[in-house]
Amino acid sequence: MPKPSQASELRALPAVDVNSQTARAFIGIRELLLHGAFARGERISELPLVARLGMSRTPIRLALERLAHIGLLDAGATSGFTVREFALREVLDAIELRGVLEGTAARLAAERLSGEAGLDALRRYCDDMEALDGLTIHTFARYMDLNGSFHLRILDMAGSEMLRRALQQVNSLPFASPSAMVFPTSILPRSGETLAIALEHHRALVEAIARRQSTRAESVGREHAYLARRVLEVALSNTDALRRVPGGSLIDLSRR
Amino acid sequence: MPKPSQASELRALPAVDVNSQTARAFIGIRELLLHGAFARGERISELPLVARLGMSRTPIRLALERLAHIGLLDAGATSGFTVREFALREVLDAIELRGVLEGTAARLAAERLSGEAGLDALRRYCDDMEALDGLTIHTFARYMDLNGSFHLRILDMAGSEMLRRALQQVNSLPFASPSAMVFPTSILPRSGETLAIALEHHRALVEAIARRQSTRAESVGREHAYLARRVLEVALSNTDALRRVPGGSLIDLSRR
DNA sequence: TCACCGCGAGTTGCATGCAAGGTGCGGCGG
DNA sequence: CCGCCGCACCTTGCATGCAACTCGCGGTGA
Known part of the structure; x- marks a missing residue:
């Protein structure tokens, strides 16, 4: 069965399970990043995202970790994440x-x-x-x-x-x-x-x-x-x- | 300056910051995996590792996530991790x-x-x-x-x-x-x-x-x-x- | 006026509690 | 005796609390 067409504005992004908070956080933050909601190199801290996404820090943390792993965020040496710039x-x-x-x-x-x-x-x-x-x-x-x-x-x-x-x-x-x-x-x-x-x-x-x-x-x-x-x-x-x-x-x- | 020699038994593995529980969990579980402490395809649950590694579930969770990302574990469709077999x-x-x-x-x-x-x-x-x-x-x-x-x-x-x-x-x-x-x-x-x-x-x-x-x-x-x-x-x-x-x-x- | 020290706010790492979901076993009914 | 249903435990996902750490600012002393 062919995959359903996903021709939204942000197409070409792999679909993820939406049924978990972590997945929603991942998608939400990615969207923010790709739409330029943050400046290049800006530090991303968790608490503002808690308010923005309406969930606790745990799934946000996990999502940030994943985003760092796929390369959209930089995991700072000591701690914290910054927006990757290319x-x-x-x-x-x-x-x-x-x-x-x-x-x-x-x-x-x-x-x-x-x-x-x-x-x-x-x-x-x-x-x-x-x-x-x-x-x-x-x-x-x-x-x-x-x-x-x-x-x-x-x-x-x-x-x-x-x-x-x-x-x-x-x-x-x-x-x-x-x-x-x-x-x-x-x-x-x-x-x-x-x-x-x-x-x-x-x-x-x-x-x-x-x-x-x-x-x-x-x-x-x-x-x-x-x-x-x-x-x-x-x-x-x-x-x-x-x-x-x-x-x-x-x-x-x-x-x- | 050349890197210090790391000629332990498990050499060739990238060094990671050891000062965090998560890093220790990552290293510890990786070591267990590479030494064959688990069977291929075996399900890895968190609680046994809590006892074994002497830390709470949080860093263990993060470490499992990372191990899944580098391919040593499979992230099951619904939830949980299993030992990857090649x-x-x-x-x-x-x-x-x-x-x-x-x-x-x-x-x-x-x-x-x-x-x-x-x-x-x-x-x-x-x-x-x-x-x-x-x-x-x-x-x-x-x-x-x-x-x-x-x-x-x-x-x-x-x-x-x-x-x-x-x-x-x-x-x-x-x-x-x-x-x-x-x-x-x-x-x-x-x-x-x-x-x-x-x-x-x-x-x-x-x-x-x-x-x-x-x-x-x-x-x-x-x-x-x-x-x-x-x-x-x-x-x-x-x-x-x-x-x-x-x-x-x-x-x-x-x-x- | 400048430099240094200390305190405080903000932030992250980790632990733990709680609830929901799944799985397996046992009991009960046919 | 066999099959099915339900309950209980196990496991995980998430929230939250707490402590440690960092960075910056302000105050004080030289």
Whole structure:
């Protein structure tokens, strides 16, 4: 069963169990962080959040710990947490690392290929994405969903739990995640061309995996991530686009 | 200043602040896990640990959470933690992933090389390792230290915080960490040859980085990790060696 | 006027109490 | 005798209280 579409403003964030206070705290604080409710480097203390989130310190503590672990907060040496700030260079590095890992996923998928089920699924995702025919304000959320499913499927086919964890870790930085750099044409004018290139990458990935061309699969997987890098470089000069990047306020543009 | 040698029985484990109950709980439970105090898949409940570690549930809870995050425990869907068990395949995948990441570190170090300081340090580590001249019971701890410093230095030269975190994550699985698969000759007879190959890899890495041969650096970095894989395959048929691998009891050898 | 010391507020680490949920066992009924 | 239901204990999630620590400010003395 395919995952339900999660096309909210803060999409591309992994869903978590909502039935515990800790999970709600995690989601709530993450949302605050990504919406720029705190300044970069600001110290986060627990008591204000108690008032803001309406729960006791215990779940808030746990949530802060988790946020520190996924890299959105810094755990100070002595104690306490501060809002992590990212130099632009770190964002670019994160995208590069995602490329390496997705390339590895594609390579392993090619090396370990067995059966047609995975390939068929990938081809269907490709077809669906091509059927969208452009990134309008209405279709781009759907595209992000399909795109996410496509890459998840490759990850499945790679069959490496460790790789899955590593990629999850990288993608937990919102602006490095695969769908963070997708904008409708109305925001970034040249999205159409970018989309075409992305779709070509997808086709090439499927073909390479199908033919067990593992080196080609790895190369294309890497190159595909560089696309996000290029989109980011364009978006940097576009305030509208930059504002839409989740967690964009955590990026320190003045620091290379 | 070089890091102090940490050649205890459970070396190769990142040091943590010992001044907090949580840190002590983390270390204590990790030690229990790696020494096989629990069966694979066993459920870990908090109260027994309260008695065993002499502290309240709060720090134990936090420590369990952290252990789950680094992958030594499974956080059950509903609640509670169980001891993670690793199929042999996952261990091999972890080593493969480490190869990918260390290859990437070497590539980035080559691409971003500036100045001679890093290279000089690497060369010194190489000299020191070669000066050991064999892996006796007395020298192999020192070798692991030097080896760890060498790879850390390359990671520094890569200059990617994201990459550092990813590698740290992989290395937190004790049997995948770079020094887990180093045995003195008295345990694994052919360690001498393996050591020679490792030293050659190190030299090749330094040379490739120095000449900015980034592709070569990446390849050698990957291949270097495969050495651990081969040592593991030999060690699998050697009970003595296997017992020395930290966390070896968590590996389910019957499951591929 | 400047420097140092001490106190106080704020903050975190930890312990513990309480309630809710789950699981297993025993008893009861068929 | 077997199966099912209910109760009780075990376990965890969360709240809260307490103590220690830090940082900063103000007062006092040189």
